[in-house]
Amino acid sequence: MQARRYHHGDLRAALLASAERVLRERGSGELSLRELAREAGVSHAAPSRHFKDKQALLDALAREGFDRMDAALRAAVAAAGESFADRLDALARAYVGFATGNAVLLDLMYTVKHDAAASAELAAASRRLGELAFSLLTDAQARGEIPAGPVEAIGLPVFSTLHGFADLAVNGTLTPADVTAGLGPVVAYMLRGCGG
Amino acid sequence: MQARRYHHGDLRAALLASAERVLRERGSGELSLRELAREAGVSHAAPSRHFKDKQALLDALAREGFDRMDAALRAAVAAAGESFADRLDALARAYVGFATGNAVLLDLMYTVKHDAAASAELAAASRRLGELAFSLLTDAQARGEIPAGPVEAIGLPVFSTLHGFADLAVNGTLTPADVTAGLGPVVAYMLRGCGG
DNA sequence: ACATCATTGTTGTCGCTGCCTACATTGGCA
DNA sequence: TGCCAATGTAGGCAGCGACAACAATGATGT
Numbered sequence: 001m002q003a004r005r006y007h008h009g010d011l012r013a014a015l016l017a018s019a020e021r022v023l024r025e026r027g028s029g030e031l032s033l034r035e036l037a038r039e040a041g042v043s044h045a046a047p048s049r050h051f052k053d054k055q056a057l058l059d060a061l062a063r064e065g066f067d068r069m070d071a072a073l074r075a076a077v078a079a080a081g082e083s084f085a086d087r088l089d090a091l092a093r094a095y096v097g098f099a100t101g102n103a104v105l106l107d108l109m110y111t112v113k114h115d116a117a118a119s120a121e122l123a124a125a126s127r128r129l130g131e132l133a134f135s136l137l138t139d140a141q142a143r144g145e146i147p148a149g150p151v152e153a154i155g156l157p158v159f160s161t162l163h164g165f166a167d168l169a170v171n172g173t174l175t176p177a178d179v180t181a182g183l184g185p186v187v188a189y190m191l192r193g194c195g196g
Numbered sequence: 197m198q199a200r201r202y203h204h205g206d207l208r209a210a211l212l213a214s215a216e217r218v219l220r221e222r223g224s225g226e227l228s229l230r231e232l233a234r235e236a237g238v239s240h241a242a243p244s245r246h247f248k249d250k251q252a253l254l255d256a257l258a259r260e261g262f263d264r265m266d267a268a269l270r271a272a273v274a275a276a277g278e279s280f281a282d283r284l285d286a287l288a289r290a291y292v293g294f295a296t297g298n299a300v301l302l303d304l305m306y307t308v309k310h311d312a313a314a315s316a317e318l319a320a321a322s323r324r325l326g327e328l329a330f331s332l333l334t335d336a337q338a339r340g341e342i343p344a345g346p347v348e349a350i351g352l353p354v355f356s357t358l359h360g361f362a363d364l365a366v367n368g369t370l371t372p373a374d375v376t377a378g379l380g381p382v383v384a385y386m387l388r389g390c391g392g
Numbered sequence: 393a394c395a396t397c398a399t400t401g402t403t404g405t406c407g408c409t410g411c412c413t414a415c416a417t418t419g420g421c422a
Numbered sequence: 423t424g425c426c427a428a429t430g431t432a433g434g435c436a437g438c439g440a441c442a443a444c445a446a447t448g449a450t451g452t
Contacts, residue, residue: 006400006401007401008400043401043403044403045401045403046400049399049400050400
């Protein structure tokens with residue numbers, strides 16, 4: 001621990017880190033800016049210098065979540081085998097893995113927005129994830145593993161399946177056992193849907 | 197308007213109706229029990245007789261949402277043609293239609309739960325929706341429209357695709373144009389995934 | 393070296409909220 | 423008809439988000 005100084009040093013990052021822990025432990029409804037301030041050892045009004053209001057902090061958390069998820073998915077695909085089936089399988093497992101490991105965060109990332117500006121930015125981040133699936137598919141088409149054709153006709157469906165399965169896993173519809181048992185069939189189904 | 201009486205008559209229903217309107221207009225974060233009480237013309241503590249806390253009201257709203265969605269989907273399937281393709285198409289359109297028409301409610305229905313009891317009940321309601329897809333698939337198998345086989349291997353993937361597409365439509369990832377353009381290809385992809 | 397000043401923090405306050413407890417009214421049922 | 427469970431009221435408390443006015447700090451240009 002450091003002696004208390006007037007300036008915190010990196011309050012913004014400290015708030016985000018605390019917020020994510022609270023989120024994980026108690027859910028986004030229980031999050032209080034004043035509590036985060038207390039934890040960081042600053043006054044109750046200090047957070048407002050970094051986040052104009054509570055929603056701004058949640059939005060920042062969501063954006064950070066998209067960044068981390070994007071990195072995790074890319075890493076998983078890069079580490080996978082060369083074949084389309086292997087790469088799609090790796091992508092699906094990484095998506096579901098990140099989702100179940102960061103349930104509340106995923107909820108936050110994909111929640112309905114009520115602010116137009118934040119909405120646009122987060123929608124773009126989400127679409128970037130979708131594009132990862134699209135690139136897998138165009139590669140597979142180029143390698144002749146699946147039939148050629150407009151990639152939009154399979155990219156969006158595949159992304160929907162990935163996201164839908166992960167969301168069902170996260171929100172409690174599926175038990176952990178359902179998830180492990182279901183992943184294989186889901187991947188097989190996606191492959192059939194792509195015509196592979 | 198009725199003269200103010202000591203007993204409201206059906207405060208519970210009035211609160212739920214008000215709550216749904218607020219939800220739709222301003223989102224679930226802006227919902228205040230005291231405001232609902234004011235609107236219903238009762239004291240600020242009256243709602244607690246019907247909902248032990250705010251979360252209980254939100255849970256009730258979510259349960260009601262599942263009931264309405266279930267009815268809407270069943271009606272849509274019943275009104276569709278006989279063929280599997282027609283019925284799956286009708287189901288998909290009804291799912292996405294309900295979702296986009298009740299965005300915040302859908303968010304609430306599928307949010308991550310932090311209370312075990314409510315979680316179990318809502319998870320069951322969600323699974324009931326999934327079973328609608330399952331029954332379509334077993335019928336199609338019986339009619340020979342898709343290959344026989346364990347229905348779990350395609351039921352969960354199909355439900356995931358439906359739900360995922362609807363969620364992407366609702367949370368802003370997809371524009372309304374994306375949604376209309378994407379629905380047809382999504383249905384075609386599901387049919388291929390089922391081996392039809 | 394040093395004055396300047398945007399940045400980042402503090403204190404104080406306001407109205408609102410959820411929730412609790414104690415009390416009041418009501419209407420249905422024995 | 424009188425009693426009691428259900429339903430509503432009144433008051434109060436602590437916590438919250440947001441705002442305004444003020445204070446410390448440290449980077450920058452000269």
